[in-house]
Amino acid sequence: xxxxxxxxxxxxxxTRRRSQSSHEAILKATVELLEEVGYVRMSxxxxxxxxxxxxQTIYRWWSSKAALVMEAYTTVVANxxxxxxxxxxxxxxxxIFCPLFKVxxxxxxxxALAGIMTEAQNNPELAxxxxxxxxASRRTTIKKILSSGIKRGELREDMDLECAVDSFxxxxxxxxxxGHAPLDEDFAQILIAQLLQGIQS
Amino acid sequence: xxxxxxxxxxxxxxTRRRSQSSHEAILKATVELLEEVGYVRMSxxxxxxxxxxxxQTIYRWWSSKAALVMEAYTTVVANxxxxxxxxxxxxxxxxIFCPLFKVxxxxxxxxALAGIMTEAQNNPELAxxxxxxxxASRRTTIKKILSSGIKRGELREDMDLECAVDSFxxxxxxxxxxGHAPLDEDFAQILIAQLLQGIQS
Amino acid sequence: xxxxxxxxxxxxxxTRRRSQSSHEAILKATVELLEEVGYVRMSxxxxxxxxxxxxQTIYRWWSSKAALVMEAYTTVVANxxxxxxxxxxxxxxxxIFCPLFKVxxxxxxxxALAGIMTEAQNNPELAxxxxxxxxASRRTTIKKILSSGIKRGELREDMDLECAVDSFxxxxxxxxxxGHAPLDEDFAQILIAQLLQGIQS
Amino acid sequence: xxxxxxxxxxxxxxTRRRSQSSHEAILKATVELLEEVGYVRMSxxxxxxxxxxxxQTIYRWWSSKAALVMEAYTTVVANxxxxxxxxxxxxxxxxIFCPLFKVxxxxxxxxALAGIMTEAQNNPELAxxxxxxxxASRRTTIKKILSSGIKRGELREDMDLECAVDSFxxxxxxxxxxGHAPLDEDFAQILIAQLLQGIQS
DNA sequence: AACTAACCGAGACGGTACGTCTCGTCTTCGC
DNA sequence: GCGAAGACGAGACGTACCGTCTCGGTTAGTT
Numbered sequence: 001x002x003x004x005x006x007x008x009x010x011x012x013x014x015t016r017r018r019s020q021s022s023h024e025a026i027l028k029a030t031v032e033l034l035e036e037v038g039y040v041r042m043s044x045x046x047x048x049x050x051x052x053x054x055x056q057t058i059y060r061w062w063s064s065k066a067a068l069v070m071e072a073y074t075t076v077v078a079n080x081x082x083x084x085x086x087x088x089x090x091x092x093x094x095x096i097f098c099p100l101f102k103v104x105x106x107x108x109x110x111x112a113l114a115g116i117m118t119e120a121q122n123n124p125e126l127a128x129x130x131x132x133x134x135x136a137s138r139r140t141t142i143k144k145i146l147s148s149g150i151k152r153g154e155l156r157e158d159m160d161l162e163c164a165v166d167s168f169x170x171x172x173x174x175x176x177x178x179g180h181a182p183l184d185e186d187f188a189q190i191l192i193a194q195l196l197q198g199i200q201s
Numbered sequence: 202x203x204x205x206x207x208x209x210x211x212x213x214x215x216t217r218r219r220s221q222s223s224h225e226a227i228l229k230a231t232v233e234l235l236e237e238v239g240y241v242r243m244s245x246x247x248x249x250x251x252x253x254x255x256x257q258t259i260y261r262w263w264s265s266k267a268a269l270v271m272e273a274y275t276t277v278v279a280n281x282x283x284x285x286x287x288x289x290x291x292x293x294x295x296x297i298f299c300p301l302f303k304v305x306x307x308x309x310x311x312x313a314l315a316g317i318m319t320e321a322q323n324n325p326e327l328a329x330x331x332x333x334x335x336x337a338s339r340r341t342t343i344k345k346i347l348s349s350g351i352k353r354g355e356l357r358e359d360m361d362l363e364c365a366v367d368s369f370x371x372x373x374x375x376x377x378x379x380g381h382a383p384l385d386e387d388f389a390q391i392l393i394a395q396l397l398q399g400i401q402s
Numbered sequence: 403x404x405x406x407x408x409x410x411x412x413x414x415x416x417t418r419r420r421s422q423s424s425h426e427a428i429l430k431a432t433v434e435l436l437e438e439v440g441y442v443r444m445s446x447x448x449x450x451x452x453x454x455x456x457x458q459t460i461y462r463w464w465s466s467k468a469a470l471v472m473e474a475y476t477t478v479v480a481n482x483x484x485x486x487x488x489x490x491x492x493x494x495x496x497x498i499f500c501p502l503f504k505v506x507x508x509x510x511x512x513x514a515l516a517g518i519m520t521e522a523q524n525n526p527e528l529a530x531x532x533x534x535x536x537x538a539s540r541r542t543t544i545k546k547i548l549s550s551g552i553k554r555g556e557l558r559e560d561m562d563l564e565c566a567v568d569s570f571x572x573x574x575x576x577x578x579x580x581g582h583a584p585l586d587e588d589f590a591q592i593l594i595a596q597l598l599q600g601i602q603s
Numbered sequence: 604x605x606x607x608x609x610x611x612x613x614x615x616x617x618t619r620r621r622s623q624s625s626h627e628a629i630l631k632a633t634v635e636l637l638e639e640v641g642y643v644r645m646s647x648x649x650x651x652x653x654x655x656x657x658x659q660t661i662y663r664w665w666s667s668k669a670a671l672v673m674e675a676y677t678t679v680v681a682n683x684x685x686x687x688x689x690x691x692x693x694x695x696x697x698x699i700f701c702p703l704f705k706v707x708x709x710x711x712x713x714x715a716l717a718g719i720m721t722e723a724q725n726n727p728e729l730a731x732x733x734x735x736x737x738x739a740s741r742r743t744t745i746k747k748i749l750s751s752g753i754k755r756g757e758l759r760e761d762m763d764l765e766c767a768v769d770s771f772x773x774x775x776x777x778x779x780x781x782g783h784a785p786l787d788e789d790f791a792q793i794l795i796a797q798l799l800q801g802i803q804s
Numbered sequence: 805a806a807c808t809a810a811c812c813g814a815g816a817c818g819g820t821a822c823g824t825c826t827c828g829t830c831t832t833c834g835c
Numbered sequence: 836g837c838g839a840a841g842a843c844g845a846g847a848c849g850t851a852c853c854g855t856c857t858c859g860g861t862t863a864g865t866t
Contacts, residue, residue: 017863019812040323045852054813059854117378118319122241131381162382163391166372171364173378174371177318180332181363190364198399216840217831223843244821255844260823418816418857442725445847456818461849519780520721524643533783564784565774565793572777573769579720579776582734583765592766597798625838646826657839662828805866812861822851830843835836 018061025051026058027072034069035108039115066119066126073112074134089149090192093168096141097188101172105183110176117177139165155196167195219262226252227259228273235270236309240316267320267327274313275335290350291393294369297342298389302373306384311377318378340366356397368396420463427453428460429474436471437510441517468521468528475514476536491551492594495570498543499590503574507585512578519579541567557598569597628654629661630675637672638711642718669722669729676715677737692752693795696771699744700791704775708786713779720780742768758799770798 029050033042044065048055062068086092104110116134120127142165149155171191175183230251234243245266249256263269287293305311317335321328343366350356372392376384431452435444446467450457464470488494506512518536522529544567551557573593577585632653636645647668651658665671689695707713719737723730745768752758774794778786 017811019862022812038323043852044854048813052813054811054815055854056814056856057812060811114322118322121315121319121378122239127380131379135379135381160391160395163372163388163395166375166382167368167392167396170371170373170375171367172371173375174367177322177374177378178332178336179328180336181367187364190361191368194361194364194399195368195396196399198395198397216833217842220831220843245823246821249844253844255842255846256823257825257845258843261842418814418859421817424817440725446849447847450818454818456816456820457849458819458851459817462816516724520724523717523721523780524641529782533781537781537783562793562797565790565797568774568777568784569770569794569798572773572775573766574773575777575780576769576773579724579780580734580738581730582738583769589766592763593770596763596766597770647828648826651839655839657841658828659830659840660838663838807866808864810862812859814858815856816858817854817856819853820851821853823848825846825848827845827847828843829845830841832840832842833838835838 019057022051022053022057023061026053026061026068030068030072031108034072034112034115039065039069039111039118064119064123064126066116066123067129069112070116070126070130070134073109073116089145089154090196092145092148093142093192094189096145097168097172097192098185101183101188102185104172104176110183114177117173135169139169142168164195168192220258223252223254223258224262227254227269231269231273232309235273235313235316240266240270240312240319265320265324265327267317267324268330270313271317271327271331271335274310274317290346290355291397293346293349294343294393295390297346298369298373298393299386302384302389303386305373305377311384315378318374336370340370343369365396369393421459424453424455424459425463428455428470432470432474433510433514436474436514436517440513441467441471441520466521466525466528468518468525469531471514472518472528472532472536475511475518491547491556492598494547494550495544495594496591498547499570499574499594500587503585503590504587506574506578512585516579519575537571541571544570566597570594625654625656625660626664629656629671633671633675634711637675637715637718642668642672642714642721667722667726667729669719669726670732672715673719673729673733673737676712676719692748692757693799695748695751696745696795697792699748700771700775700795701788704786704791705788707775707779713786717780720776738772742772745771767798771795 026047029047030042033046033050037046042065044055044058047053047068048058058068062071104113116126116130120130143161146155146159146161146164150157150159168191171187172183175181175187181187227248230248231243234247234251238247243266245256245259248254248269249259259269263272305314317327317331321331344362347356347360347362347365351358351360369392372388373384376382376388382388428449431449432444435448435452439448444467446457446460449455449470450460460470464473506515518528518532522532545563548557548561548563548566552559552561570593573589574585577583577589583589629650632650633645636649636653640649645668647658647661650656650671651661661671665674707716719729719733723733746764749758749762749764749767753760753762771794774790775786778784778790784790
């Protein structure tokens, strides 16, 4: 995600273009530092130093630390979990959430996402971008699965889709941010089962 | 929440004690600034300035900005919602969550909680304190309600209590932090109904 | 006197250079504050505030408050009193010391020098710099005058040059620092006369 | 030197008097810390800590760090060098200055004196006390020796006493504070000889 | 082949806030 | 009522980064 969505410069400019090597060095340094020191301890100055790059080169292309992190992780996390949506609802959901929880649990992706959410609390522009570019597509995936389930008659017609999606992702974020209990595959299965069946006897 | 739990000095110490007026002025300034500028823009220096207090007096009694905010809001939010737990499960849950969502939605309490969660991402000590002193008691309340429901035969015996609690509070935090949809009383009711009944047809 | 003597970078560096206006504003603020509040009451923060400059800009170029004061006064006091050394010893010495005492007496130069000497007591690096860059050249001037006097036969061959110089400057510093008696031109004349002739009958 | 000269309470009050042991512990801690960390690095807080005494107990009886140091050293240095004044001027002066230079050179007395002089630059009250209670008596001693010399015909009648004293003590302080050359007994002898005879051929 | 932007690294700049330190005063309690 | 203990308001310390702003130097496309 670069500085602006309006970057699609209608007129393909004539002069020197963005340095590919700097771009990569910056993203690499970002990922490394995120692992090493965590989100808030990671500074733009530190990234520039590590990447062997001028600060301005970072500010030129990204609007904030979080935008940087978002670019670094968006593609990685994004396209790893393609849409199944072909079998039963429960299986489809497990196909999505089990590996997702595992990745958040065992890599720095969790810290990165938590960092973005953190910064979004005080950066409305980033919050918007995060919702639009990252969260929305993942929510849509779940909604499609649930919608298919409704069509197939597996799920109630009167259910609240948004609320259901919030239940899944809410529980995930809650454990990710609060850390009071493990965010593992077992949890994914129980969560899915329990929401599908309800807890009423 | 002061710096240590051991403050209940069984031996009433001999020297000058904590200044009551400073203590109050600091908490007051904290609440005011939180409303005015938000969590991250609020600085310890600013609080000290506003409270007419030396910085050291803040550092002496609180370990971080978040600890300060936590003390300022813990009591306020905490004891406003006493345990109902006398009727049906659904009613009890609504008695808890409807006013809670409303408060988070319409006052600065939501921003404050989000700030604490934010800082907890990089302050393990605070994270622990937040879980132990704030989150735990609220989770316990819900667990009691659900347990009573199980005893009364309203809820399944084989349900996962922790997972159920995560579903409720997870959805709440998710909307609080991400802000993609309103955290209102309607949402509380739908969330409760849907989790109780499940979404399966 | 900037942070290093090696600043005469034979290779004219490439990046943004030191801001001339900031440099001047800092020296100006230093001199002003020295007059207004005295050496120890003068703080780096205060200088930065007065000069409209970031603290880091001061720390970048000077290692201490004293180094700052030294730069501010070195040139001023230094080159005002060129070497006479052409007539009789007594006249030459008076040409040096009379205006020097007057300046120390009637301007803030005295306070500044006292401040440097003060800080030098606890800053060996500064003490060295002060001796090398400030004191030494003034002592050398006097030694040249006295040496010429010896060659011309005006002064004894067996005199101790160092000790003689200490007698002149020692008396000056003593009155400057202790303030028990005026450091004026009369004193300069008596001091010179008395040391030249001795006090023995 | 205690806080006030008016402390000689004509009416020996009935209530608790100054604690002798605290008084001594404070002076002892002062001397120790002066040796260990030097004048400016020594703080009132540190002295109180070392002496096992409340800060207020120090502030009650001394007006500043320098006043403390002055009391600690005044008696020590003061009465060690009794007035000779019985032989020839040169011998008398050497009897005074040789051991004095040696003490300043080889003990912490030099650092202590330098510290007092340092603080006096920014504490007029202390400066006055230092001149009156410490410097004056030492100057008087020298003046008496010189006066005797004049009476005996050893020294010129038209000499400037003040200026002569400044020459001796000035050179001493100059070497003590600047440290450009040793302040030893050889220097004392040369200084005395040279000032007595003059440097003119 | 020369021109000419834009981009690059480097890092100085005015600032804010950090968390620590010490100051000199104020308050409490025990002896 | 003195003295230890230490909390208090104050404010400077030196550091870390912020985001902006020059600097030359280095690339690419045009021309």
